[in-house]
Amino acid sequence: MTQTSLHRRALLAALGLAFPTLALAQASISPQAGPFRFKGWRGQEVDAERGFFEVPEDRRIPGSRKIRLGYVRFASTAAKPGPPIVYLAGGPGGEGTGAATGPRFPIFMALRAVADVIAFDQRGTGLSTSIPERPASTRPPPVFTEAGLTSYFRSEFQSAWADWTKAGVAMTGYNTEQNADDIDDLRRHLGAETISLWGTSYGSHLALSVLKRHGDRVSRVALSSLEGQDQTVKRPARVDELLRQVDTLLGADPAARAAIPDLPALMRRVHTRLEAQPALTKVKLNGAPGEILMGGFGVQMLAGGLIANPGSLAMLPGLYLALDAGKTEALAPFLGDVADWLSFRGMPEATDLASGISPAKLALVRREAKTAVVGSALNFPMPQLLGAVPGVDLGEAFRAPFRIDNPALLIAGSLDGRTPLAEQDEVAAQFRRKSRVIVENAGHNVFEAHPDVQPMLVRFFAGETVADARLTLPPPKFKLA
DSSP, X not given: OOOOOSSHHHHHHHTTOOOOOOOTTGGGTSOOSEEEEEEOGGGOEEEEEEEEEEEESOTTSTTOOEEEEEEEEEOOOSSSOOSOEEEEOSTTTOXXXXXXXXXXXXXXXXXXXXXXEEEEEOXXXXXXXXXXXXXXXXXXXXXXXXXXXXXXXXXXXXXXXXHHHHTTOOGGGOSHHHHHHHHHHHHHHXXXXXXXXXXXXXXXXXXXXXXXXXXXXXEEEEEESOOOTTOSSOOHHHHHHHHHHHHHHHHTSHHHHHHOSOHHHHHHHHHHXXXXXXXXXXXXXXXXXXXXXXXXXXXXXXXXXHTTSHHHHTTHHHHXXXXXXXXXXXXXXXXXXXXXHTOOOSHHHHHHHHHXXXXXXXXXXXXXXTTSSSTTOTTTTTTTTXXXXXXXXXXXXXXSOOOBOSOEEEEEETTOSSSOHHHHHHHHTTBSSEEEEEEETOOSOOTXXXXXXXXHXXXXXXXXXXXXXXXXOOOOOXXXX
């Protein structure tokens, strides 16, 4: 990973997930439905089938325009296939078809032994109709402090929302409940009485909504990196717990411990200094050399991306040592083109804004953020965008926990800094028929982290009982330079 997150869209880019080319009339340029040769990971190819179906952009609006949703189907190799397994990508904004081209490809292939596997592109992503791309902003970049970034994002998002609405896009339709109803429409399109769900991160958030709204049509669910209905914004104190865990691992390396006696203290020192006096930092901006003023909040957002997985987490100590020494040039490999971080796609931001946060959780997050190492930066631009566009919040009934009786396999990494394990525990408590697999020293991308996970998924979707388990990977090797 060579760059990391300033917001959730940037995190997707950092994880190597493809972004669609945005166009309102995407149907005219999309590939045709039918058989084709799918190009997977490391040059592997397999026969597959593209499919499309239409849904209202916002089912709550009479006469809402229709949008086209796309998927790739990998046909089952079983003599008697089970219910189709639908993959729900993370983000929001990740592509199911994009995930199938990466290191998760072997799992897609293995699951064909059980059922058809559907790589589904949620509305606004991949093969599905997208929100039109807006011209690049001509505004100068903001100061990368919390105040500077919050003001910039709120005003730019309000302007973008107005532009999309004028272009005829029903922006209120980009939310998790509409996504969940899309999944049930996909089931009907496939001609299936029931489907199984396989999802990660935001995909688990979406799966919960599918279970709440259409649970009687869901057979089994395998989810990782759980994000609950009221967990679009994560608790800063939970991230502090993860960073203390990382600091303990760092202490096992004598050289690292000597250089960094206390990692959270080092991080706080850097954040405080840069937020008070942002540093002029050379970056790439719209493909050309540029400069920004990097504050502590911007660095907190970078840290929020680095702690997602062990490979990037290992870079954290070296980055902070450099920043503590005043070497802001160390940021360049992580930033990429800053213009990408300051733009909007519409679907991810609208979806997060609609999922929102309960008043009690918001008060807790704000209280914890005052002293937490990464403050309220982990899920930027949430909660900072709250209220920027009124009337889109799905409400407390959407966020309320509920009892889930569908068989579930829940998988988590102990070093997942994006969806900390303690928050995942809260979600897991809603499942009454579950098996839990914890992978020590794995991160947010846990499905492909340990070789034993793939056969567990196959057995689970085949209807077998998978026992609770604890798998282990080597701890990260921290880099000090």
